[in-house]
Amino acid sequence: MARLDQVITNIVDIFLEYADDEGKKHQLNKEELKKVLQQEMQSPELKGNINADDIEEAMEMLDKNHDGEVNFREFCRCVSVLAKCYYHKKTGKGGKRCKGKEHEGEQED
């Protein structure tokens, strides 16, 4: 597979692998979110952007519809935010949404 194929299929596969582990299918609860962040993200720079060390805060930040779980749409938003943060780091552009929860509520572009 080409690189973008891999990225896209990985996002879906990783989400489903963890989301279907316990509780509701296709939803990440707090424990599942913790596991996915611990096991599938290694870079402290990226993890720092979503407060991965504080699962309460990470959940609060990612759970946009406030149902206590992270659905696929919310998971994708997280991946997208992290990609933008990394892009900002490399280019100095487009990174205003990068610091975590103080940017909550900003317009999605």
Ligand SMILES: [Ca+2]
């Ligand atoms: Ca689940």
Ligand SMILES: [Ca+2]
């Ligand atoms: Ca949610």
